[in-house]
Amino acid sequence: MAPSPTHIASQLRQLVYYHLDNNLLKNALFLASRLVAYEPRSAEAAYLLAYCQLQSGFVKAAWDISRPAGARGSHLGCSYVFAQASLELGRFVDGLTALEKSKHLWQNRNTWGQHNESRRQHLPDAAAVLCLKGKLWKAHKDIDQAVESWAAALKLNPFMWDAFMGLCEAGAKVSVPNVYKMSTEMIAMTHVSQQQAAKIENPSMTLPAAVSQTHNASHANPAPADPFVSTHKQSGHSQLGNSVLWEKLNGSKMSVNTTGTVLDEEGSNTPSTEVEVNEGILQGGAVNHYHEPPPAPVRKAKSTADVPADPPPRWKTGSTRLKAKAKVASDDTAVLHDAPAPTAPSKRTVSGQPTSMAHAPSGTAEGTRRSNRLLNTGRPPSTSSTTGSKISSLANTLGLREGRDIKKAKAPVVRPRTANTSTVGRVVSGNRTRTGSTDAMDVDTKEQRTAANAPPVPPLPSSKLRIESAVNKDLEAIQTLLDLFGRIASAQLCLSNYDCQTAIQIYNSLPSAQRETPYILTQIGKAYYEQGQYADAEKFFIRVRQLAPNRLEDMEVYSTVLWHLKSEIELAYLAHELISIDRLSPQAWCAIGNSFSLQREHEQALKCFKRSTQLDPQFAYGYTLQGHEYIANEEFEKALEAYRAAVAADGRHYNAWYGLGKVYEKMGKWGIAEQHYRTAAKINPTNAVLICCIGLVLERLKHPEKALQMYTRACTLAPNSALSRFKKARCLMSLGRPREALAELLILRDVVPDEANVWFLMGRLYKTLREKGNAVRAFTMALNLDPKAAQYIKDAMESLDDEEEDPYDQDEDMD
Incomplete structure (x- = not known):
C-alpha cells in the first residue's frame, strides 16, 4: 500500500531541516519546493520554502511565498519571514502589521534554554520578534517605538546584543545592571531545560507534573509554550493555567510574559504593548527628541540568592523521599x-x-x-x-x-522472617512470606x-541530585556570562555616549582572553579615535588586522585614522587589501576614497565615496566624507546635500551635523552654524573641537564672554588641545586680559614648542605688557620657526609700540 501524503510530507520536513542545519541551502530549497507540491495549502510548508529562499538571498521570492499566511498573522513562521523580507525590501509598515497580527502566537513564547546540540526551535520567540520589530520601527524612522521594542526584547533575553546595540545607537539611557542580571525566568527555564534533558537520557524516570505538562505541550505544538503562563486567555477572575507554579517562583500571580495578554483584555489597542515589561531597563528617553517611554508597573526584583536551594516540590524527580503528594x-x-x-x-x-x-x-x-x-488482604501472591x-x-x-x-x-530463597535495621525500609513489598502462608x-x-522505630536510611544517589548539580552549574555559567556581557555593555554604552576614557578603562579591565579579540580591540581603537589620539588608535587597529586580516567592519574608521596621520603608504596598502577581500563592501571604497583625498585628488575621492553609498544607502559615514570633499572644492550646496543625506541615514551621526555647521560658517550664516554645532555637541558632548567651533561662532556674533566659556570648557575636556588653548588665549587678549592670555600661552608653549603662532602671539602680549626683552625673544623664535612671515615679524620687532596686522589671524592655522 502506498504511503499517505502526510507521511511523505513529514519525511520531507525532516530532510529540509537536516539540510538547513548542515548549511546545504540549495538542497533545502529544492526539498522545500517538493514539500509545497505535496501540501500546497500548508502554511508550514510555505514557511519552510520562504525561509530557505530568504537564507539563499532570494528576498522578493521569500516575501511573495510568505505573504498569504504571514500578512494575515495565521502562522508565526510566515509572519516572521515576511517581516524580515519586508525589512530588506523597505516595506516596513507591511512587516510591522504582520508581526502585530501574529502577536497572539508569539507574545507568550519563551524558548530560553531550548536550543542545544540535540534540540532546536525553528519558530521565533517573543524576544526575537521584538528585536525585529525594533529594527523595523527604526527603519520606519520611529525611534521611540524602536527603543520600546528593543527594551522589551532585552527584558526577555538579555543576550540579545542587536537590541542592546540598537538602544545605544538610538541614544537611549539604559540601566545596564538592570539588564544583565539573573532573573526568575532564567532560573525556572534552566530547571525545565535540565529536567527535559534528563528525561531524554532516561525515559523511564518520573518527572514532576510541571515538566510533564511542558513535555506534553511540546508534542501538541512544534514549539513548546511558555511553562509559566496559560496559552489561552482567561475570562473573569479565573487564574492562569500555571499560576501556582509562577507564585512559587516569583511570589506573584502573573508572569512577565502575561502582560500583553492582560493589556489586550483591558482593551488596549496600541501597536506596542511590550513597553509594560521594560521596568528598570530604560532610565529615560533617547538623546535629542526621543521622549521617555511610559513607566511600567513596579515589579519586585529577585536575585539568585532569593531562590531556595532546592526547586519547588513539583519540579523534583521521582524518588523514595518526595515531599509532594504521590x-x-x-x-x-x-x-x-x-x-x-x-x-x-x-x-x-x-x-x-x-x-x-x-x-x-x-x-x-x-x-x-x-x-x-x-x-492487601486478598489471596497471598504466588x-x-x-x-x-x-x-x-x-x-x-x-x-x-x-x-x-x-x-x-x-529464584526466590527462603529467608528468616525477623526484620533488622539493614532490611527495614529497603524492602517495601508485602510479598515476603512463603507461598500459602496465612x-x-x-x-x-x-x-x-x-x-516506625528504625532510623532513616540515607537516600541513594538519584537523578534529582544530578539534575540539581547540572542546574547549579548552568546557573553559575549564566551568571558568569551576565557579568561579562554587563561589563562589555557598560563599555559600549559609554562609547556610544562618547565617554571614551571610561570605555577604555572598562575594556582594559576585561579578561585578556576576551580583550584580545577583534571586536573589543576595534572598540578600543574607536575610543582613541574619538579622542583624537590617532597614534594610539592605530596601534589597536594594527592588532585587529593581525588577528582578523579579513575583517571589514569599522575599517573605514581605520582608514580615517591613517588619513589624519598622513600615512599615505599604509592607507594605500589598506585600501588595496580591503578591495581584494570584498570589492562590493562600502568600507573598501571608503578607504580608497580616503587614499585619494590624502593625495589631494578630490574628484577621484568623491567617486569612491559615492560608490560606497551606492552599495549601502544607509552608510552615513560615506555621505559625510562626500561633504568634506565638497567643502575642499568649495562646492557648498553639494556639501549641504551630502551632509543632509548622512543625517537622514543616521540622526546621531554628529560628524554630519558638524559638517552642516562648517558649511554655514563658511557661508557667513553664523546663527544657523551655531545651531548645527550645538546639535552635534549635544550628541557628542565630550568633543573639544565642537565646543571650540561654538566659541568661534559666538565670537563672530560679538559674544566674547560666552565664547570664552566655550573655550574654557574645551580646555577642560582636552587639556592637551592646542587649538582650544590658543583660541582661549586670543579671546582673553581681545577682552583686555593680557596676563591671563599669557598664562595660557606659556602652557601652550610646552605643548607645541615648534608652533610659530604661539611665539608671535606671546611677543604681542609682551609688547602690550611693555616687556620688550621678552617680546624680542618671542618674535625671534617666531621668525626662526616661520621665515615666510619674516616681514611682519621684523616690523613688529622694529617698532614695538606700533600695532601691526596679525599674519596668523586665520583660524585654520591651528587646525
Whole structure:
C-alpha cells in the first residue's frame, strides 16, 4: 500500500531541516519546493520554502511565498519571514502589521534554554520578534517605538546584543545592571531545560507534573509554550493555567510574559504593548527628541540568592523521599506516554496488585506504598508474584519507574522472617512470606512497627541530585556570562555616549582572553579615535588586522585614522587589501576614497565615496566624507546635500551635523552654524573641537564672554588641545586680559614648542605688557620657526609700540 501524503510530507520536513542545519541551502530549497507540491495549502510548508529562499538571498521570492499566511498573522513562521523580507525590501509598515497580527502566537513564547546540540526551535520567540520589530520601527524612522521594542526584547533575553546595540545607537539611557542580571525566568527555564534533558537520557524516570505538562505541550505544538503562563486567555477572575507554579517562583500571580495578554483584555489597542515589561531597563528617553517611554508597573526584583536551594516540590524527580503528594501510577504512565510499556504480567505496583488497581489518594510516596500493602488482604501472591514484587520494591527504592528494563532476579530463597535495621525500609513489598502462608497481615503489622522505630536510611544517589548539580552549574555559567556581557555593555554604552576614557578603562579591565579579540580591540581603537589620539588608535587597529586580516567592519574608521596621520603608504596598502577581500563592501571604497583625498585628488575621492553609498544607502559615514570633499572644492550646496543625506541615514551621526555647521560658517550664516554645532555637541558632548567651533561662532556674533566659556570648557575636556588653548588665549587678549592670555600661552608653549603662532602671539602680549626683552625673544623664535612671515615679524620687532596686522589671524592655522 502506498504511503499517505502526510507521511511523505513529514519525511520531507525532516530532510529540509537536516539540510538547513548542515548549511546545504540549495538542497533545502529544492526539498522545500517538493514539500509545497505535496501540501500546497500548508502554511508550514510555505514557511519552510520562504525561509530557505530568504537564507539563499532570494528576498522578493521569500516575501511573495510568505505573504498569504504571514500578512494575515495565521502562522508565526510566515509572519516572521515576511517581516524580515519586508525589512530588506523597505516595506516596513507591511512587516510591522504582520508581526502585530501574529502577536497572539508569539507574545507568550519563551524558548530560553531550548536550543542545544540535540534540540532546536525553528519558530521565533517573543524576544526575537521584538528585536525585529525594533529594527523595523527604526527603519520606519520611529525611534521611540524602536527603543520600546528593543527594551522589551532585552527584558526577555538579555543576550540579545542587536537590541542592546540598537538602544545605544538610538541614544537611549539604559540601566545596564538592570539588564544583565539573573532573573526568575532564567532560573525556572534552566530547571525545565535540565529536567527535559534528563528525561531524554532516561525515559523511564518520573518527572514532576510541571515538566510533564511542558513535555506534553511540546508534542501538541512544534514549539513548546511558555511553562509559566496559560496559552489561552482567561475570562473573569479565573487564574492562569500555571499560576501556582509562577507564585512559587516569583511570589506573584502573573508572569512577565502575561502582560500583553492582560493589556489586550483591558482593551488596549496600541501597536506596542511590550513597553509594560521594560521596568528598570530604560532610565529615560533617547538623546535629542526621543521622549521617555511610559513607566511600567513596579515589579519586585529577585536575585539568585532569593531562590531556595532546592526547586519547588513539583519540579523534583521521582524518588523514595518526595515531599509532594504521590501520583497515581496509571496517571504517571499517561503523562509520560513515551516510557516503555510493561513487558510481563508479573509487573506489579508497590502493593503487589496489577497496575490497574487504585492507590490511596493521600500521603507521601513512601507512605502510600505501605498503606496499600497493609490494605492487601486478598489471596497471598504466588512465588512468581513475590519475585516481581521484590524487583519492583528495589526499583522504587532506587528511584526508578516501572517499565524500565531491570535485570531479572534469581529464584526466590527462603529467608528468616525477623526484620533488622539493614532490611527495614529497603524492602517495601508485602510479598515476603512463603507461598500459602496465612499470617501475611501479622507480618505487615509487625514490620510497620519496626519501620516506625528504625532510623532513616540515607537516600541513594538519584537523578534529582544530578539534575540539581547540572542546574547549579548552568546557573553559575549564566551568571558568569551576565557579568561579562554587563561589563562589555557598560563599555559600549559609554562609547556610544562618547565617554571614551571610561570605555577604555572598562575594556582594559576585561579578561585578556576576551580583550584580545577583534571586536573589543576595534572598540578600543574607536575610543582613541574619538579622542583624537590617532597614534594610539592605530596601534589597536594594527592588532585587529593581525588577528582578523579579513575583517571589514569599522575599517573605514581605520582608514580615517591613517588619513589624519598622513600615512599615505599604509592607507594605500589598506585600501588595496580591503578591495581584494570584498570589492562590493562600502568600507573598501571608503578607504580608497580616503587614499585619494590624502593625495589631494578630490574628484577621484568623491567617486569612491559615492560608490560606497551606492552599495549601502544607509552608510552615513560615506555621505559625510562626500561633504568634506565638497567643502575642499568649495562646492557648498553639494556639501549641504551630502551632509543632509548622512543625517537622514543616521540622526546621531554628529560628524554630519558638524559638517552642516562648517558649511554655514563658511557661508557667513553664523546663527544657523551655531545651531548645527550645538546639535552635534549635544550628541557628542565630550568633543573639544565642537565646543571650540561654538566659541568661534559666538565670537563672530560679538559674544566674547560666552565664547570664552566655550573655550574654557574645551580646555577642560582636552587639556592637551592646542587649538582650544590658543583660541582661549586670543579671546582673553581681545577682552583686555593680557596676563591671563599669557598664562595660557606659556602652557601652550610646552605643548607645541615648534608652533610659530604661539611665539608671535606671546611677543604681542609682551609688547602690550611693555616687556620688550621678552617680546624680542618671542618674535625671534617666531621668525626662526616661520621665515615666510619674516616681514611682519621684523616690523613688529622694529617698532614695538606700533600695532601691526596679525599674519596668523586665520583660524585654520591651528587646525
